Amino acid sequence: MKIQIHSTAANLGQSAGQEAARLIKSAIKDKGFANIILATGTSQFATLQTLQQEPGIDWSCVTMFHLDEYIGLPITHNASFRKYLQERFIKKVPSLGKYYLIDAETNPIATCAQLGELIKQHPIDVALVGIGENGHLAFNDPPADFDTKEPYLIVDLDAACRKQQWGEGWFETLDAVPKQAISMSIQQILKSTHIICSVPDERKALAVKNCLENEVSNLVPASVLQTHPNCSLHLDESSALLLKK
Numbered sequence: 261m262k263i264q265i266h267s268t269a270a271n272l273g274q275s276a277g278q279e280a281a282r283l284i285k286s287a288i289k290d291k292g293f294a295n296i297i298l299a300t301g302t303s304q305f306a307t308l309q310t311l312q313q314e315p316g317i318d319w320s321c322v323t324m325f326h327l328d329e330y331i332g333l334p335i336t337h338n339a340s341f342r343k344y345l346q347e348r349f350i351k352k353v354p355s356l357g358k359y360y361l362i363d364a365e366t367n368p369i370a371t372c373a374q375l376g377e378l379i380k381q382h383p384i385d386v387a388l389v390g391i392g393e394n395g396h397l398a399f400n401d402p403p404a405d406f407d408t409k410e411p412y413l414i415v416d417l418d419a420a421c422r423k424q425q426w427g428e429g430w431f432e433t434l435d436a437v438p439k440q441a442i443s444m445s446i447q448q449i450l451k452s453t454h455i456i457c458s459v460p461d462e463r464k465a466l467a468v469k470n471c472l473e474n475e476v477s478n479l480v481p482a483s484v485l486q487t488h489p490n491c492s493l494h495l496d497e498s499s500a501l502l503l504k505k
Contacts, residue, residue, distance in 0.1 A: 261485060262492045263472070265500045269460035273306020276458045276494040280307070280386055281314035283454050284322065287385040293321045293357075297387035297444070297452065298349060299398075300326065300341040302428055304390060305348075307458045307494075311388075312352050319355040323382050325375070327389065327449075328399040329362035330438040331414070339430035339437075364442045368414050372442060376411040379448065387452035391459045394420035395467045395480040399443035404481035411448040415441055446484055455491040457482075462498035469502040 266272040280296075287294035298308065326345055335342045342361045350359060360378055363371055394401060401418040422437040431437045449455070459468055471482045472493075478484075485491045 261472075261488070263495065264492065265495045265497060267497060269496045269498075270306050272458060272460050272494045272496045273304075273308075274310045276307040276388070276456050276492070277310025278314060279492060279494075280311050280388060280456050281317055283386045283456075284317055287453075288318055288321045293323070294385045295323045295325070295382040297325050297327060297384055297389070297449070298345060299388050299390050299458075300328075300344045301390055303458050303460055303464075304388065306460075307388060307456075308349050312349060319353050320357045322357050324349075324356060324359040325379055325382070325384070325444075326359075326361055328441050328443040329364045331364040331368050331440040331442060333438055334365060339425065362412070362442050368440075368442055372410070372412040372414065379411045384452040385454065387449060387455045389449065389455060389457050391457060391464060391467050391471060391482040392421060393424045393463055393467055394418060395470055395482050396421060397446060397449060397482040397484065399441040400446050400481045402479045402481055404446055404478045406446050406478045406481075406484065408445050409447055410445055412442055413445050415443045417441055446481065450484065450488055452488075453490060455485065455488055457485060457491060457493045459493065459499045460496045462501055464499045465501045468495060468499050473504060 266275060284294045329341045333340050399415050401421050417439055425431060425437050426434045470480045476483045476486055
């Protein structure tokens with residue numbers, strides 16, 4: 261794992277976005293196309309802004325998947341990750357070749373199966389991810405399922421995860437945060453050729469420490485990134501505050 265510590269969250273996002281752009285352009289040059297995964301949430305604001313502004317990417321050659329979505333939440337809701345990606349990325353990259361968003365409003369089981377077949381046909385070149393305050397990766401809260409081969413699964417959101425979503429201002433009350441979501445699985449994320457993980461903010465510092473300085477454990481799901489051969493972890497000084505080195 262390559263770890264980079266930046267002075268600010270803005271610098272973190274710029275570096276992560278530039279790295280993603282280089283890898284996407286390299287995949288297109290080598291194969292003629294690129295398949296990517298985009299994350300959402302406050303940790304990705306600067307990364308996605310940088311990525312969409314980077315010159316030289318033929319977005320018509322890019323297919324995008326995303327990581328997770330709340331079950332039953334309408335796309336019009338402020339916390340909808342489909343809404344987030346539509347507004348913060350898709351509308352700003354109108355030449356994007358294809359994109360597959362998670363529709364968790366209809367039949368979650370059927371949605372998991374449909375997206376699972378699609379992503380099997382699109383091996384991922386670059387995955388952008390983050391780490392939750394509880395150490396989750398996507399919505400794989402602890403104890404995460406490290407073994408399932410299913411690309412997408414229905415998960416229960418734990419109290420810490422739901423509290424984070426409320427604390428970030430996506431929901432008016434804690435009770436309004438859904439208790440289930442569709443999430444890309446750990447094994448599917450690890451299939452990505454390159455993983456770029458962006459983690460700003462001091463409230464993530466303990467999770468970062470636990471992910472990097474402890475053994476890999478499904479009780480700290482993002483610790484599994486230690487096992488990936490091409491993972492870049494971008495931190496700012498606040499999120500790196502508790503690291504020994």
